[in-house]
Amino acid sequence: GNSVTQMEGPVTLSEEAFLTINCTYTATGYPSLFWYVQYPGEGLQLLLKATKADDKGSNKGFEATYRKETTSFHLEKGSVQVSDSAVYFCALRNSGNTPLVFGKGTRLSVIA
């Protein structure tokens, strides 16, 4: 079945540090890949997505590239801010109106 594995947290970084959160997946077919973010006390928000191999999703300085050969969708940001502190979820979804399959989430804390 489909599954998503992302790096365990928590991750603590200083402001302006480089961020990488690893995500790999197992899926049948050609899923779409997503990163969702959950800020403290809020619901999940879509951060970025990619729908086919070699696509790069980007938003708010975050990027992730759909790598079919390594079945990965690692999240990166060149310079994190305190306001980026949140829990980040990697997820996949097969084509059609099917539910998302989530990774366990990675908590990021950015300190000034």
Place this chain on the structure above:
Amino acid sequence: GAVVSQHPSRVICKSGTSVKIECRSLDFQATTMFWYRQFPKKSLMLMATSNEGSKATYEQGVEKDKFLINHASLTLSTLTVTSAHPEDSSFYICSATDDRTDTDTQYFGPGTRLTVL
């Protein structure tokens, strides 16, 4: 972007009572909505897929008689936790896709925190 609301945002109830949680798509229609449960410091667990006008599809291990789902219209799905017990305390989240545009993206509600005493 599309907005999904949930009501209530928090509820505290006594053991044995039933609690209804509403999930609404505010500016779009959603034939399908999903209900998730999130445990502290854990990922989201899909509970069921709610289809407008038909019965919900429950994931393995989720009691359909315990968690009643009704999707009466294209903008409203409800989850009723019947005879709630302390172990039902959790964060319940719904999501929906916009049928008319991007069916690839799910929009999430802000969640409902249920505490059963």
